[in-house]
Amino acid sequence: MPTPIPPLAVTAHTATSAAGRGVEAFARALRERRGGLRSNDFGSEPLACWIGRVDGIEDTPVPAEFAAIDCRNNRLAWIGLNEDGFLASARAAVQRYGAERVAVVLGTSTASIGATEEAYCGLADDGGFAPPYRNFLLHAPHSLVAFVQGVVGATGPACTVATACSSSAKVFAQAERLIRLGWADAAVVGGVDTLCGSVLFGFNALQLVSDAPCRPFDVARRGISIGEAAGFALLERTDAAGRAAPQLRGWGESSDAHHMSSPHPQGLGARLAIADALQRAALDASAIDYVNMHGTATPANDAVEAAVVAEVFPATTRASSTKGWTGHTLGAAGIVEAVACLIALEQAFIPGTLNCSEPDPLCGPQLALDNVATAPQFALSSSFGFGGNNAVLVFGRGGRA
């Protein structure tokens, strides 16, 4: 079993999704129970489904020096970095610690694949990509980290984590190890994923896309609504950050060893990751006030996860899925839902579950449908990805040792 870790301070954080740009817009949407999903209007042949789309990406190119890797994903990264003063906070960390001491670890599932899809729609006469698309890095999964690292000006360890829908949760674990082992003094973590044909038609081919807004944990749920999002957090040691900032308290990672696109039927991997995260946080499950579930609204995921949460946590823990607000933002889900946890800790309310009116009987008393006015001390977020890849994070309110 893992040993407890010292907490890290989350000294800046931000999220931009269909539920709004920046923390305040996201918090307001959660508080007012205003979801951001819309009928699919993405692409030339939109499938009949609902999506979580961020407006204005098309009109927001990246700064000129990064034009070679301008794409929808890096545009959303740029929009996200400029919310909540995050870019200024990250650059200040580079100033404070030195560029070599700031790591950049970001998650994505499809990165800039949208640009590759575009390139295939207008090939050059030689059968290759047309000139604007003839750039290796533009089509690489690492394009996101290359962009963010460049914009922030960091030259510490920099890495793309691409484990599908657990990607931007696992980045917290990787960055925590880097800081604890002395390879960085601060880390920019987070993730960005954007709407593209690959995920819309791909999940549709797997029959996992709902024709209506997603309904996490509802008996009548019919699948996911795909969304796009960018989110970032800045991690530093608590002694450098003062006591007010919320804290990363623990993380757990595991593999299901079961199936590429279906969860382990008893949620074995999910249970292992939750247990490891609690162990690192030195907390019992009963200390967790809020669980932000993966809650994608596919029949299989929610059935397995409902049973795990019902068995692992006491009846007093509140649990919900916030995907009714944002859609499933895939590789960005981990950071978006980490920010939902931080909002719960800092703004003293627990978001309920949007679009769930009749919960699956597998759900325990933990499932919160309505928002709950309470001040949680500890929140846990679960992210599960294809390949049976699981990551769980524990966050705590600031103001404690």
Place this chain on the structure above:
Amino acid sequence: MSELAVRVTGIGVYGPGLTGWEQAGALLRDGRAPAATEAPKPAPPLLPAAERRRAPDTVLYAAQAAAEACAMAAADPALLPCVFSSTQGDIAITDYMCATLASTPRELSPTKFHNSVHNAAVGYWSIATGCRAPSTALSAWIDSVGGGLFEAAVQTVDGDAPVLFVAYDAAAAGPLRSVVPFDCGFALALVLAPAEYGSGTQLRLRRAGSADTSTPAADWMQALAARNAAAAGLPLLQALAGAGPRHLRLNAGAGFALQLQVTP
């Protein structure tokens, strides 16, 4: 200055003219270039026969090198956390996905879609070996060997237990050939163990500084690394074979390079 000290207890390699550690190690020790420029499709022993038939090339290459490294280390793959690293994932699947999306998007194959995730290789590996330990799939573009080795060493030290590291890439396919220069498959795998226990070659990693000098890799190694970025690990394999420079520089990302010290 931070340093990571680990042992290398298992090695696997599969690529053109380098079809296993015994053969490749002997060749690297002798300082010879491989004769072959292509490799037959690997048939990794730990994947079920059905998976061997239908799995993408990246899965086969990664599993081939991984199985060899685990066997040499006498390590149970079910217990090893996995760090898999690749520049580009499976380019043939990306080509299929993008070509289908450009013509008949509603006919996209569900299996190809779930095989298109960057963590497909480590996903198949963990399923085949029954591994429930943490697993990750990384990229640091063409520096993915160094980036992945670094993370694997961090996890070995953090967990005080062995970790499986695999770096792999596949040949480009279709119109992607106009941007991705890879034209062959290549995979290498290492089982890393904590430096304190057991035997095996010691490997120390620290951040390379401007004062660190490095010997350029042999021409044929540089040429192979241009055909597949995972082959950037060849100078390290040569040092592990007991030949070549024992101090090496390995890029691990933009502006971040590792200085490696190999001690037999």
